[in-house]
Amino acid sequence: MNSIIDTHAIIESVQIGDNVIIREYAIIRRGAIIGDNVIIHPFVIIEEGVSIGNDVEVFPSAYIGKPPRGVGAMTRPMNFTARIDIGNGCVIGPNAVIYYDVKIGSHTLISDGASIREQSKIGSRCIIGRYVTVNYATIIGNDVKVQDHTWLAGNMEIGDRVFISGGVTTANDNLMGAAGYTPENIVGPTIENGVRIGAGAIILPKVKVEENALIGAGAVVTKDVPAGQTVKGIPAKIKGDYETNGNKK
Amino acid sequence: MNSIIDTHAIIESVQIGDNVIIREYAIIRRGAIIGDNVIIHPFVIIEEGVSIGNDVEVFPSAYIGKPPRGVGAMTRPMNFTARIDIGNGCVIGPNAVIYYDVKIGSHTLISDGASIREQSKIGSRCIIGRYVTVNYATIIGNDVKVQDHTWLAGNMEIGDRVFISGGVTTANDNLMGAAGYTPENIVGPTIENGVRIGAGAIILPKVKVEENALIGAGAVVTKDVPAGQTVKGIPAKIKGDYETNGNKK
């Protein structure tokens, strides 16, 4: 009812809510579900099996429903369910890519060009920054903020109320490809509730960063960080003198 | 006059110059202004209130005129004017995203996927590299080069003739989200005229890098850098032995 659907859009789905706006050249595949008050900008693709909640805005050229697709060189098997759930009130930025088998809570922002791989889950009220890449099977809690360009490795867990600055790199393979893929060997860091990570920090595989710990800008974290502690440097060491962004000023 | 406008383009604007080429599926909204000798590639969107100078080329899927759009989780208020000015002779790369309330001088290159947020200004003869993200209210002078993947934080100032290598990270929030947004607390670094910044360097909030200073590759800059000095290391310290890219060879 009262929806505005441009004649240049391609609408195969019959499950489109009320007060929806769909702009030119958007493509909504058969079986996709679109809630009420949704705005879909031009050149967006929403594939079959995708469910979009109410009050969601999807900016131009976002691609929701990418199948994982390997080549001969891939080592990890590609298992996925051809479903995506995006909760109420989310905003999906231009050029964002969301793979199949992803679940996103409500009121979360996926910024320009962010790419979220299969089997990942992102909670509610999160901000995933521009060009952040979330790798496969990574679980992110609620109220998490990840700034631009950060790379979240596969098989990684992030709690609630975590703040990750821009340009942060995580890793999940200590052997750097030398031993192929097994779920036991390829494990990213665990980031517990309330952790804050400074700009450009690097966190190595299997490291556990415990609750409310703080990682200084540019630190290389090679071993576990106890709850509430601040670490800095290369390799990162525990410091008691946190003042600014994890670095003494 | 003599313009070539593809029949698949959607042209709502009536202010289009001479000798313009607009390709398939480009969208030019009502009230947008397009100068002479402009080339617009397919899938480009130019929104209302955008003014494009003469001799500009806009590559495929660039999106010029994104409104800032928050979710419940955003802390900073979204104030902006729905205008963009792009000067003569600029080139806008594929997938670039330019938010409303941005002004770009003449003969500046915005490369593939660069994302420029609201209230930012970029001068003339600049090169903004691929996937560079410029955050809100950041002011960049003339003849500045920023290489690929660099992240320029919000509320940051950059002078003229600055060279910023690739993978550089800047920060503007010493408390990493712990205290919400105020314009006084959230302040990026100031980079003065002629500064050169090496690959992968990290520069912390409120730091002032004075004229012609040089920051070594990978340095973490936690305090002000005096004019003409070279700093390196973590945390960055003044060195007299600059030889190559800010690192002694």
Place this chain on the structure above:
Amino acid sequence: MNSIIDTHAIIESVQIGDNVIIREYAIIRRGAIIGDNVIIHPFVIIEEGVSIGNDVEVFPSAYIGKPPRGVGAMTRPMNFTARIDIGNGCVIGPNAVIYYDVKIGSHTLISDGASIREQSKIGSRCIIGRYVTVNYATIIGNDVKVQDHTWLAGNMEIGDRVFISGGVTTANDNLMGAAGYTPENIVGPTIENGVRIGAGAIILPKVKVEENALIGAGAVVTKDVPAGQTVKGIPAKIKGDYETNGNKK
């Protein structure tokens, strides 16, 4: 034969193989060559002079055939041949940008938003991660894996079986723009066969990393690394105690 070409696609080429699927709003220019069993998703552009092998899949909004395009501020001359060859079995991700004068072997994955500049060559069975940017005239061997966000500088050589983690930065200009472009002065690192490079490492211009060497996460490599050695730290030094990802645990 048996091809499925959507009526909304724009097909100027007459050299299209068998069992091809071309989706809505894809654009295939005159003179492009498309092999058998190729899938082209919506909003893809394939320009004149591009040759796509058999069994290739091209995801939405990929742009294959970008001409290099400078502005007044560019220092390097733009020489290129308006050709691209993509071998059999390759996968090109959404929003990937491939410039003219690029050759890609077979069964290579170019991931989401990767951008490959002119005069570069990428071998077979490689994985080029999301938002990796490959600069001009960079030569990459076979069986190379480059993870997300890594920046490969111009005029750089990479051997076979190299593993480069995410967030790695390379540089090719010791003077950071101070002396303009000459092919003798602007030279990236050389990475020999079997080298492994940890997350977030930085490698400076003209450095040679010899066969099977290992670079620790976050290292800043300022001088040559002998074959088989491990280096870590800032500046990187030779260590005999490699355990995990190049960092002692």
